Amino acid sequence: MMKSSESPSSLPPPRSLMSLPHDVVLNCVARITRSHHPVLSLVSKSFRSLVASPELEATRSLIGNPEKLLYVCLRLKNNPSWFVLSQDPKRKLIPIPSYPNFPNQHPDSSTVVSVGSEIYLIGGFVKGKRKRSRRVFLLDCKSHQWRQLPKMRVSRKDAAAVVKDGKIYVNGGCSDRRYKDTESYGEVYDSKTRTWEPTEMERRSYLIKTAFGLCSIVCLVNSENYAIFTMDHPPWCFTRVLNGELWCGGSVFWYRVSGLEELSSNYLISVANPSGGSRVTVWWKNTKECRTEIWCAEILIESLPGRKFRGTVEWSENVFTFQGCESGDGDPVLLLHSALVNFV
Numbered sequence: 001m002m003k004s005s006e007s008p009s010s011l012p013p014p015r016s017l018m019s020l021p022h023d024v025v026l027n028c029v030a031r032i033t034r035s036h037h038p039v040l041s042l043v044s045k046s047f048r049s050l051v052a053s054p055e056l057e058a059t060r061s062l063i064g065n066p067e068k069l070l071y072v073c074l075r076l077k078n079n080p081s082w083f084v085l086s087q088d089p090k091r092k093l094i095p096i097p098s099y100p101n102f103p104n105q106h107p108d109s110s111t112v113v114s115v116g117s118e119i120y121l122i123g124g125f126v127k128g129k130r131k132r133s134r135r136v137f138l139l140d141c142k143s144h145q146w147r148q149l150p151k152m153r154v155s156r157k158d159a160a161a162v163v164k165d166g167k168i169y170v171n172g173g174c175s176d177r178r179y180k181d182t183e184s185y186g187e188v189y190d191s192k193t194r195t196w197e198p199t200e201m202e203r204r205s206y207l208i209k210t211a212f213g214l215c216s217i218v219c220l221v222n223s224e225n226y227a228i229f230t231m232d233h234p235p236w237c238f239t240r241v242l243n244g245e246l247w248c249g250g251s252v253f254w255y256r257v258s259g260l261e262e263l264s265s266n267y268l269i270s271v272a273n274p275s276g277g278s279r280v281t282v283w284w285k286n287t288k289e290c291r292t293e294i295w296c297a298e299i300l301i302e303s304l305p306g307r308k309f310r311g312t313v314e315w316s317e318n319v320f321t322f323q324g325c326e327s328g329d330g331d332p333v334l335l336l337h338s339a340l341v342n343f344v
Contacts, residue, residue, distance in 0.1 A: 018046050025050070030059040034343055035069055035086040038096045038144070052143050066344050070274055070281075071096075071119060071141065073112075073337040074294065077324055080106040080336055082139070085296075085319065093294065093320040102146045107133055109157040113168055114339040115191065117141045120149075121337075123156035123173060132157045132174065136189070141341045153187050153196050166191065169199065239280055239301070241268045246282060248301065248309040257311040263297060270335035278302070279314070283335045290325035293318045 018025060029050060032040065041048040050056060070085040072093065083093035110124025110133075119139040126133055132155035138147050152170065159173025168189040188199045239248050239257075244267035246257040263282070270283045278301050286293045297316035304310055 018044070026055055026059045027063070030056055030063055030065060033069075033086070033088060034067055034141075035084045035088075035094055038084065038094050041097070057142060061344070066342070068275075069141075069341050069343070071114075071139075071337075071339050071341055072335060074320075075336055076322060083320070084141075091296070091315070091317045091319055096144050103137065103148050104135065107135070110337075111156075111159045111161045111170070111173070112337040112339050113161045113163050114341050115163050115166065115168065117341055117343050119339050119341065120161075120168060120189075122161055122168075122170060123152065123159055125157055131155070142343070149189075150194055150196060152189075153198065154185075239271050239273070241271050241282070244268050244284075246271060246280075246299070246311065253307070255307055255309055257299075257301060257309045259310045259312060260299070262313055263316065266295065272335060272338040274338040274340040281338065287325050290323060292322055292324050294320040294322075 020028075029040070029047075037051045041051045069087075071082060072085065073080055073082050074093075075081075082096050084096055086092045086094050105126050107121070107124030107126055111122040113120050113122070117140070119141060121137040121139070123133050123135070125131065134151040134153070134155045136149040136152060138149050139145075140147070154174045156170065156173030160171045162169050168191075169186065170189070171186040174185065186199045187196050189196050239246060240254070241247075242254070246260060246268060247254045248257055249255050266284045266286075268282050268284045271280050272283075273280045280299055280301060282297050282299060284295050286295065295316065296319045298314045299311040300314055302310045302312070
């Protein structure tokens, strides 16, 4: 006589990942993209401890799993919030638990650069105080913890910054009337000695964040509606969002980027160049019945003869959705910062 199948209640419970040997768990988690770590850390205290452990970092290094992830800071209903852009299975902005442990009020008009797996937030205005700041903060993207660094020599807001040989060069953003000498206008931060030192830099002011040359390198400077991209010919060019469209040019002449017909129905808000080169990201939103979608597209820009520019949309997706709509206080969604973070 055939035995009846076991009832579901008599079957052993499924084993969880954490019930496996520790080395096996480390090896499995180390192969998961870092963009999923914020969600994974919410599963349990055990996962949260594992994600932040030095053992996991060591395991990732051993198996060789480098990643480049885009971090962005959006202003959602006047609150700055940091996200990481997930690549799999779809591009989505995943909130990271960084803002609650920010040591001070999140500054406005600050400058962001990335060095390896760290993001530096430089200067800016403190909310409620329209006064330039000397403060510098660091976001460790492995642990998503903030800490304060030594202050700059000069107070700055909307300064230009570039990373070269592991050092952060900062230029401009200070009061021209107070700092007329070249020595005060620029300074450099050495992460090894944790010190700021003066440095001489070319002083070229624009109506946006200052752009400047360092040896043969052109700084990539991002702001709300402007970015700089580099290509072989010409060596650099500004991009900006004007009346909801993408334009390229310089301080005087601007040219609309062609080839973006599939985006023509969207009113672009911001442009950024977090990775350098000839690719930029553009951002816009769609609001309907107090439900707002944040959209992002990556565009490859080509320079054509006759001062013309053509763009190719490489991808375009809804990356974040939240409950909220327009208010009289201005745009409820604003791209404040973007940075490409390298994990090795």
